[in-house]
Amino acid sequence: MAYTFLIRDTLTDTGVGPTDGTVYMSPDILPNGNATITPGTIVSTYHETTVGFGEVFANSINQIFVRAKNLSTTTQSGAVALYWAPSSLFAQPLTWSSNTVTTNGGKTTFVTLSDATTPGNGSSVAAGDIAYTSTPFVLTSLPPLGANQHYCFIAISGPTNAAPPVPTSNFTSNASFVEWVEDNANVAWLNFSYIAPSQATKILATQYGNANNSTDEFFFGVTAQNCPTGTTISFADPSCSPPVSLSATLGAPNSNGEQLAITSEVAIPANYSGIITVQATAPAGKSFPANWQIAVEAYQVVNPDTATRKELQRSRPFRTQRKQADGRTVLATTLVLPMGQCTMLQGKPGGE
Numbered sequence: 001m002a003y004t005f006l007i008r009d010t011l012t013d014t015g016v017g018p019t020d021g022t023v024y025m026s027p028d029i030l031p032n033g034n035a036t037i038t039p040g041t042i043v044s045t046y047h048e049t050t051v052g053f054g055e056v057f058a059n060s061i062n063q064i065f066v067r068a069k070n071l072s073t074t075t076q077s078g079a080v081a082l083y084w085a086p087s088s089l090f091a092q093p094l095t096w097s098s099n100t101v102t103t104n105g106g107k108t109t110f111v112t113l114s115d116a117t118t119p120g121n122g123s124s125v126a127a128g129d130i131a132y133t134s135t136p137f138v139l140t141s142l143p144p145l146g147a148n149q150h151y152c153f154i155a156i157s158g159p160t161n162a163a164p165p166v167p168t169s170n171f172t173s174n175a176s177f178v179e180w181v182e183d184n185a186n187v188a189w190l191n192f193s194y195i196a197p198s199q200a201t202k203i204l205a206t207q208y209g210n211a212n213n214s215t216d217e218f219f220f221g222v223t224a225q226n227c228p229t230g231t232t233i234s235f236a237d238p239s240c241s242p243p244v245s246l247s248a249t250l251g252a253p254n255s256n257g258e259q260l261a262i263t264s265e266v267a268i269p270a271n272y273s274g275i276i277t278v279q280a281t282a283p284a285g286k287s288f289p290a291n292w293q294i295a296v297e298a299y300q301v302v303n304p305d306t307a308t309r310k311e312l313q314r315s316r317p318f319r320t321q322r323k324q325a326d327g328r329t330v331l332a333t334t335l336v337l338p339m340g341q342c343t344m345l346q347g348k349p350g351g352e
Helices: 039-044 174-183 307-312
Strands: 029-031 064-070 081-084 111-113 131-132 137-139 151-158 187-190 191-196 202-210 216-225 232-237 244-249 259-262 266-268 274-282 294-301 316-323 329-346
Touching: 029 151, 039 131, 064 081, 064 151, 081 202, 137 216, 174 187, 174 307, 174 329, 191 202, 202 294, 202 329, 216 232, 216 244, 232 294, 244 259, 244 266
Parallel strands: 191 329
Antiparallel strands: 029 064, 064 131, 064 137, 081 111, 081 151, 151 187, 202 274, 216 259, 216 266, 216 294, 232 244, 232 274, 294 329, 316 329
């Protein structure tokens, strides 16, 4: 579906076709504490990650800016709405669609975009120009969540006369959820969790689930940077039946500086929604440096013999190393649906 204003899922997102890669690290949702952002900064940082901005603090003024690009060939006007949700590897709409973030004092739930490339244009954004919410969304207090839970944000662009439409019910299949996330260029997600440096073991509790009417196999992938070799990443949900208890171990970084690992597969019941606790534990005698980062992602395994047409359309190949019964390690390709991702990294004391 075509939309006038693109809010990117990734740095390489052009708004043409389904987004390739991880779609939960938007570089266009910009928490910036109590500081403003100039149009020049909006434009000059367009090809940088959101990590360069800031995190959200409880009981503080948190200004959150959103930028978007006019994809049309004519001057256009548009607006953006922003929502918060508990950190999730599967953020069903009813977990966030009522959680609007407003401007200061609760004045409005959607903000008209201003041209940042050519500031003199005001709300008339020229073709191809980068725009932003010059009036920021503001959070001054956050509702409490459970232990080790954090927040994520969803931004949606639309017309200037009303908040953009959002889904009014949860998706009834995992493939339908993935389709909506990947195909809507006007929707973007920011799912970062800043972990206090005082935590020796890094812990994140995040929502996940299975919207299908069938029990399906899932596994979790890990992409880490600057973590001690041998760090164990564990995943646990004792409330699931059967309970989830998985782990993966980080090896040395590859040529891209990434430490990759996956868990074994586990069956998740039909229509299940729960909270999984992710723990990163460094080997004895080692600790995490200040620049550590761990991204965890949930995948549903797609069986090509029994998959629906939409599952086949939305799945992607995932290449892994599998150990055979005779001890040999071979490359294997599995079809998967990428359900969601959350990135943990070191924050400041009191951050969310």
